[in-house]
Amino acid sequence: MRVDLFDFELPNERIALRPARPRDAACMLLVRGQEGLADKTVLDLPDLLEPGDVLVFNDTRVIPAQLEGRRGEAKIGATLHKRVDLRRWQAFIRNAKRLRVGDVATFGGGVTAIAEERLEDGSFVLFFEGDEPVEVLLDRAGTMPLPPYIAGKRATDERDQKDYQTMFAKEDGAVAAPTAALHFTDRLMAKIAERGIATETLTLHVGAGTFLPVKAEDTENHKMHSEWGRIEQDVADRLNEARARGNRVIAVGTTSLRLLESATGEDKVIRPFAGDTDIFITPGYTFRAIDGLMTNFHLPKSTLFMLVSALMGRERMQEAYAHAIANEYRFYSYGDSSLLLP
Structure with a gap:
């Protein structure tokens, strides 16, 4: 149709x-x-x-799946959208042209992730480094992923939690x-x-x-x-x-x-x-x-x-x-x- x-x-x-x-x-x-x-x-x-x-x-x-960070001097954003395993997530990347396979992205709270693979739809598989569970890392570095038609009009705040x-x-x-x-x-x-x-x-x-x-x-x-x-x-x-x-x-x-x-x-x-x-x-x-x-x-x-x-x-x-x-x-x-x- x-x-x-x-x-x-x-x-x-x-x-x-x-x-x-x-x-x-x-x-x-x-x-x-x-x-x-x-x-x-x-x-x-x-x-x-x-x-x-x-x-x-x-x-x-x-989960707080919206992440803001850097790859070197370049600002990037990541929205996690599907878990792969305990340490890997598929993510849509903002400013994805600045991220290549093998690069390390640094997010808030000292959270880092390796861009392991770029998928056909343009998203990446991110491997989160460290020993802490990814859920703990996201609580430290992430924010609530409001839909774009809300997030584009106002900032996320405590009420949204x-x-x-x-x-x-x-x-x-x-x-x-x-x-x-x-x-x-x-x-x-x-x-x-x-x-x-x-x-x-x-x-x-x-x-x-x-x-x-x-x-x-x-x-x-x-x-x-x-x-x-x-x-x-x-x-x-x-x-x-x-x-x-x-x-x-x-x-x-x-x-x-x-x-x-x-x-x-x-x-x-x-x-x-x-x-x-x-x-x-x-x-x-x-x-x-x-x-x-x-x-x-x-x-x-x-x-x-x-x-x-x-x-x-x-x-x-x-x-x-x-x-x-x-x-x-x-x-x-x-x-x-x-x-x-x-």
Whole structure:
């Protein structure tokens, strides 16, 4: 499909630079089949689902993956986006023309890394020197990697250390937050439990590739970034049991959705999973694992807008986004939410 079919005009002022406070006070647009659109808030979520339905969250934790440093006299920046092993990470490099294979980059706190390999996409494999775990080095040298559409408008600050982390975060490894879950609070989780809605978690370490623009003119020519994920056997079993009794599996965020779909066969059975996935979902895809999606509002011509168009229909989502823009919904990572129920 042509990528320009997924374009739309978004006024710059609709991009959220801070989250709603409290988080569960964010607006939420209900898109249910071909019914009329309904303006809700995130706190309404439990009343829009049925007892026995299951919400699936991503428990990945964002690491301080943004590094500023030097190679000799040249300034460079590194955004880690995928772990290779205990001491190696793939990284997008700013001012990459000043970095060659074999060079040593020096970052804050005396952290150093060797540029071991340059990959086809222009990123580098960095080997972090020393005996301390890389996580310790990043805590010393790194900052929270805010998305470019926020970082380009303001500096990262202490508030972002908490704001850009979900309440479920426990597995270190993401360089971008699973932002749909940023809306959840203890108050909302108590209402979900009271309603009899179940919750499960999986892990998908979101990479910086999620922010890369689609440069191809046709979706067939776009190469999707890969990310590492895991679904445990007992989680898969409970999700299959829920669907077998007629309840719905609702993915909280496109990261949860993509991992669930990666782990599910044509027989619609969700299986345990541990490994990389580069699933690219566009209109025409047949969903196997999920019955709905809670997600924020995405960029024009992005793979994520293609995903929601696959779930609900492209024209339906163009209509929903036009409604959101006209009614001053807030977009992107710190923005408002939508509940998509086919």
